[in-house]
Amino acid sequence: MQFASRMNQIETSASAMMSQKAREMKLKGRDVIALSSGQPDFPTPPHIIEAAMQAANRGETKYTTISGSNELKDVVAEKFKRENNLFYGRDEIIIGNGSKQVIYNAFVAGTEVGGEVIMPAPFYVAYMDMIKFAEAKPVIIPCTEEDGFKLSPHQLEAAITEKTQWLLLNSPNNPTGAVYTEQELQALADVLAKYPNVKILTDDIYEHILFDNAKFKTIVNVAPELKARTVIANGVSKSYAMTGWRVGYAAAPADMVKEMTKLQSLVTSGASSISQAAAIAALTGPQDFIVSRSKSFQERRDLVVSMINQSDGLNCPTPNGAFYVYPSCKGVIGKTTPQGKQIETDHDFVKFLLEFHNVATVHGGAYGVSPYFRISYASSIDELTEACERIQRACAELKWKTPLA
Secondary structure, eight states: OOOOGGGGGOOOOHHHHHHHHHHHHHHTTOOOEEOOOOSOSSOOOHHHHHHHHHHHHTTOOSOOOTTOOHHHHHHHHHHHHHHHOOOOOGGGEEEESSHHHHHHHHHHHHOOTTOEEEEEESOOHHHHHHHHHTTOEEEEEEOOGGGTTOOOHHHHHHHOOTTEEEEEEESSOTTTOOOOOHHHHHHHHHHHTTOTTOEEEEEOTTTTOBOTTOOOOOHHHHOGGGGGGEEEEEESTTTTTOGGGOOEEEEOOHHHHHHHHHHHHHHTSSSOHHHHHHHHHHHHSOOHHHHHHHHHHHHHHHHHHHHHTTSTTOBOOOOSBTTEEOOBOGGGTTOBOTTSOBOOSHHHHHHHHHHHHOEEOEEGGGGTOSSBEEEEOOSOHHHHHHHHHHHHHHHHHOBOOOOOO
16 A cells, blocks of 8 residues: 655654564563553552543543533643643643644644754654654754753754744653753743744643652743743643543643644544543542652662663763653663674664563664663562663673774
8 A cells, every 4th residue: 555755754653662562572471671661650540540430420421522621621720720820711721632642733733834843852752753744844952961951041042043933842851851940941931032933832741750859840930921822731641640541731822722623623523531531530639649659750760870870881860850761871882792793872772672681771862862771760669670680781791892913
C-alpha cells in the first residue's frame, strides 16, 4: 500500500520503541528491566476508579461536548485558581485525549506553514515530530548540563526571528528533570515582552513531582501579561498515575481554544466520558498521596543517582523534578565491548545495555543532546537496584582498545 509522503517526516518515539523492544524480549523469556517508559508504577487511586465505575453505572457513556464536559472544565478552572492562582473561564479550557493531544492541537492550530518553534533541548521526544507534522520548523537550542539543561535569556533572544511563532517550555523537564526557577522564568519573560507576536506553550505535566524544596511556577505566574498568548498544557497522567485513562487539558485564550476544538472535532470528538469522570475525581478528591508518592520518587532518584555515579564512565546530575535522570555517558564513548564493538554514540551504549545486560533505557540523541541517556526511575527500589547493578557491570566490561605494538 502506498502512503502519504508526509509520513516520512515523523517517527515512532524512541521511548515507545525501546519499551516495545523490552516487551518483546520479555515475551521470549529474557529478564529485561524496562526503565524506558514515562509512566508511574503506582496504581490509580481507588477513589478515582470508583468514580469511573459509578459514572458508567449512571449511564454517562455518551459523547461529551468536543472540548470536554462542562463539569470537568469547571474543575480544571478551579484547579488553576486553587493551585496556580490563575483564573480561566470555561471557554478558555479544553480537554483532550492526554496532554499530548492538546499540545498537538495548539501547534497545528497556531502555526503557519514554515513558522518557527523555539525548542530548548533536551526535549520530550514527541515535540519534534508534532512541529514537523504541523509543517513548521523546529529551532533547537541546545542547553548544557553546566547551565542546568535550561534555556538562557541570551539564547532565547538570539533565536527569535521574524518567523518565530512559538516558544516551547517544559518544566519540570522530560528527560532531565530540570525545573525553572521564578527568576529564570522572569528573565525569559523579559525577552518575550519585546516580541509580542511570539506565543508560548508550556508543558506542565510534571508540575507536582518536585524535590529538594523546588517550587513550581508556570510562566504566566511571573508574567501575567503573557497570559493572552500562552497555552498551558497539563493532565492527570503523571501526578495521579492515570497514563492509560488519556485525559489532558489546556488553558488558553478563548479564540485559541475554539480553533483547537475545531481540530479535535475532526480527530477524536473529545476524550472518553468515563475518563473525564475519573479526572473530576482526581482533581477534586484527596491530594495527600501526591506528596507521599513524590517522596518515594525522591528516594528512588537518590538511589539511582548514587549508583549511576559509581559506574565507570558515567556522570549523573541530580534533577529537581519529574522521575527521570539524564546521565552523561561521555566517559564510555570510544570504549569497546567484550563482543568487540566500539561504543561510538549514546545509541550504541543503550543498545549494549539492552542486548547484553537486559536493561532498557533511551539514548540521549532522541532528546536532542548527546552523549547522554535517559533512565526512568518510576519502578520499584528492588528493580532499580538490580538495573543499576547491571549498568555498573556493563560499564566495567567496557575497555579502551589497546593499540597494536
